[in-house]
Structure formats: structure tokens, C-alpha cells
Amino acid sequence: MILSSPLDYREAARRRLPRFLFDYVDGGAFGEETMAANRADLSAIRLRQRVLRDVSAPSLETSLFGERMAMPVLLAPIGLGGMMRRRGEVQVARAACRADIPYILSTVSVCSAAEVTQSCGRPVWFQLYVLKDRGFMRHALERAQALGATKLVFTVDMPVPGARYRDAHSGMSGPHAPLRRMMQAVGRPGWAWDVGLRGRPHDLGNITDYRGQPTSLTDYIGWLGANFDPAITWRDLEWIRDFWKGEMIVKGLLDPDDARDAVRFGADGIIVSNHGGRQLDGALSTARALPAIVDAVGDALTVLVDGGIRTGLDVVRMLALGARGVLLGRAYIYALAARGEQGVTHLLNLIAQGMTVSMALNGVRSVGEIDRSSLT
Numbered sequence: 001m002i003l004s005s006p007l008d009y010r011e012a013a014r015r016r017l018p019r020f021l022f023d024y025v026d027g028g029a030f031g032e033e034t035m036a037a038n039r040a041d042l043s044a045i046r047l048r049q050r051v052l053r054d055v056s057a058p059s060l061e062t063s064l065f066g067e068r069m070a071m072p073v074l075l076a077p078i079g080l081g082g083m084m085r086r087r088g089e090v091q092v093a094r095a096a097c098r099a100d101i102p103y104i105l106s107t108v109s110v111c112s113a114a115e116v117t118q119s120c121g122r123p124v125w126f127q128l129y130v131l132k133d134r135g136f137m138r139h140a141l142e143r144a145q146a147l148g149a150t151k152l153v154f155t156v157d158m159p160v161p162g163a164r165y166r167d168a169h170s171g172m173s174g175p176h177a178p179l180r181r182m183m184q185a186v187g188r189p190g191w192a193w194d195v196g197l198r199g200r201p202h203d204l205g206n207i208t209d210y211r212g213q214p215t216s217l218t219d220y221i222g223w224l225g226a227n228f229d230p231a232i233t234w235r236d237l238e239w240i241r242d243f244w245k246g247e248m249i250v251k252g253l254l255d256p257d258d259a260r261d262a263v264r265f266g267a268d269g270i271i272v273s274n275h276g277g278r279q280l281d282g283a284l285s286t287a288r289a290l291p292a293i294v295d296a297v298g299d300a301l302t303v304l305v306d307g308g309i310r311t312g313l314d315v316v317r318m319l320a321l322g323a324r325g326v327l328l329g330r331a332y333i334y335a336l337a338a339r340g341e342q343g344v345t346h347l348l349n350l351i352a353q354g355m356t357v358s359m360a361l362n363g364v365r366s367v368g369e370i371d372r373s374s375l376t
């Protein structure tokens with residue numbers, strides 16, 4: 001299969017993964033309307049076509065929270081990313097290191113923060129969920145700090161998990177799930193050999209670190225389901241803010257009032273996100289929510305965004321709407337599933353090329369020049 005556009009990787013991932021894993025990545029909540037709106041509303045953003053402005057040496061370089069990076073693109077935390085390819089998070093971390101951009105490791109990664117950090121020799125940004133088990137949260141923060149992490153991404157849009165109907169249909173959950181998963185794996189021998197057999201252990205490294213016993217996929221679903229804390233408020237988070245020595249970035253805001261609360265709370269940054277349309281279906285797309293949030297918080301903190309970003313052009317669109325940087329989610333996970341570390345590296349090259357071309361045609365030479373004047 002010819003992979004010449006970032007969009008090609010979705011189909012390549014579909015061919016490689018057992019159905020339960022492809023649908024787990026590809027799906028959203030309920031009727032998947034917000035997930036679709038993320039793509040549709042972003043695609044509808046129109047940029048100005050400018051000419052004769054000497055765009056011969058464009059620069060994508062940027063700096064966020066004092067960290068220099070090759071482009072304003074980060075890799076989003078994706079639970080179970082390590083099931084897409086053998087020791088998948090390690091492969092992603094290596095590709096991120098090579099591309100000189102940050103990788104945000106999920107709480108519920110297959111590979112532990114220690115395994116991932118050792119593999120690429122530089123700290124990841126660490127993502128944490130609000131969980132009832134505060135002992136786990138404290139342990140995970142201490143481990144991340146000991147491994148040199150200075151950026152904490154704190155995800156707050158999952159007080160309860162959204163209903164993901166595709167997971168029940170595909171065998172990720174629901175009746176006879178383990179048997180159905182095994183039968184699907186047999187039909188995907190490439191994946192079964194690479195991940196099913198050679199990619200073990202299939203546990204959740206950060207949780208095993210804490211509980212001291214291997215956890216399985218079924219354990220993962222049970223533990224998470226029982227552990228999300230719907231009672232949480234900003235006040236409950238104060239100990240984390242006081243405990244964490246580095247920057248704290250709150251992920252999963254969609255409302256200007258919540259963004260103002262994040263400023264009052266003392267967050268260093270926020271990520272405008274609806275979890276890729278996996279939580280409240282019917283919520284606004286991130287492309288539509290972003291401008292009002294940027295207006296609400298001004299320069300009080302750094303605003304990042306994710307949701308539906310698949311190409312370099314999409315990155316430029318989000319920057320034009322006011323984001324300082326973006327997270328890629330499914331875009332890089334499809335590439336990981338299809339071709340591993342090499343696929344993620346290729347995808348990131350395509351994203352950088354797409355940004356460079358879009359910026360040149362938009363008449364800007366650096367990411368700092370992209371703002372609402374880039375829009376038409």
C-alpha cells in the first residue's frame with residue numbers, strides 16, 4: 001500500500017490490527033457525532049492565500065513551557081498504545097525523540113514510564129488521570145519526577161467514561177470478549193506474531209509498578225472502570241499542584257468558564273480537548289470551542305488543542321485559531337499500528353512538510369506569525 005499522505009495510515013492500520021483494536025482507536029462515544037464534528041469543523045476552516053512574500057526559509061521551530069521543539073506538535077497520551085505494535089510506546093518515544101518533539105505518556109500505557117524513558121534517553125511528559133486511588137496518583141507522580149519528567153498533563157474530562165458502543169460490538173468489551181479477541185487476532189497474523197507473542201507482557205506498566213502484580217487487558221478495563229472519580233473538584237487537585245515541581249497542564253477543557261477556573265487554579269497550560277469525541281457526544285468540536293477559550297484566558301496561560309488533527313494543514317489551521325501548539329492522537333497511532341517507529345517518523349515528516357507548504361502558501365515564514373490574520 002502506498003503511504004504518501006498522513007490520511008493513508010488509517011486504512012493501513014485497519015488492515016494490520018485485529019478489529020477490536022482498530023475500533024478501540026478509531027471509535028468515539030455514543031453516535032460519534034462530536035468525533036465527526038472535530039474533523040468536519042476543522043476542515044471547514046479557510047486560510048488566506050497570500051503571494052509574493054518571500055517564504056523561502058520557513059521555520060517550524062517553537063518553544064512551549066520553556067522547552068524548545070522542532071515544531072508545535074506533541075504526541076497525545078493514548079491508553080494501550082503499546083498494543084498497536086510491539087512495545088509500542090517505546091517505538092513512539094524513539095520517533096518523538098528523533099523528530100525533536102514531546103511525547104505525552106498515558107497513565108495507562110503498556111510500557112512503564114521507566115521503560116519508555118530508558119529507551120530514548122530523555123524524559124517524557126507524563127499524563128495522569130484523576131483516580132479514586134490517590135495512593136496510585138502520588139506513586140505515579142513520584143515515579144515520573146524521579147525519571148526526570150517536568151511536565152504533567154492532567155486529564156480532567158473523564159469523571160466517568162463515555163459510552164463506546166463500538167467497543168462492545170468489536171469484542172473490546174461485552175459478551176465473550178476474550179474469545180472474540182483471540183479469534184480476531186488469528187486473522188491478523190502479522191499483529192499476532194509481533195504484538196500478541198513477541199510484545200509481551202501485555203500489562204499496564206505504570207499500574208503494575210504500583211500494584212506489584214501484572215495486570216491484564218481485562219484487569220485494565222475493570223480497574224479503570226472502578227477507579228474514575230466522579231466526585232472530583234478543582235479543590236481536590238490542589239495537593240497535586242503543590243506536590244508537582246514542574247509545569248502542570250490541564251487537559252480536557254471545552255468551556256471558557258472552565259478555562260478561567262484553570263487560570264485561577266494556577267495551571268501553566270490547558271489543552272482544549274473533547275478526548276477525540278470519546279466522552280460527551282454532542283459537545284462542541286475543538287475547532288469551534290478554541291477561539292472563545294483563547295479570548296477568555298488571553299496570555300494568562302498557554303493554550304494547546306487536539307481533536308481531528310491529521311495533517312500539517314490542520315496544524316496550521318489550529319494555530320490560526322489561536323492555539324500555541326497541538327496534539328496528534330489517532331494520526332500517529334494509525335502510523336504506529338501500520339509501520340511502527342518508522343511509520344511514526346514518516347508521519348511526522350509528512351506533518352512537517354504539510355505545515356511548511358501550508359505556511360508558505362499562507363504567506364508566513366514562522367509559526368509565531370500564524371494568527372487570526374491567517375484566516376479568511
Ligand code: FNR
Nearest residue numbers: 025076077078079106155275276306307308329330
Ligand atoms: C485517547 N485519549 C487519551 N487521553 C488521555 O488523556 N489519556 C489517555 O490514556 C487517552 N487514551 C486514548 C486512547 C485512544 C485510543 C484515543 C483515540 C484517545 C485522548 C487523546 O489524548 C486525544 O485527546 C485525542 O486522541 C485527540 O483526538 P484525535 O487526534 O485522536 O482526533
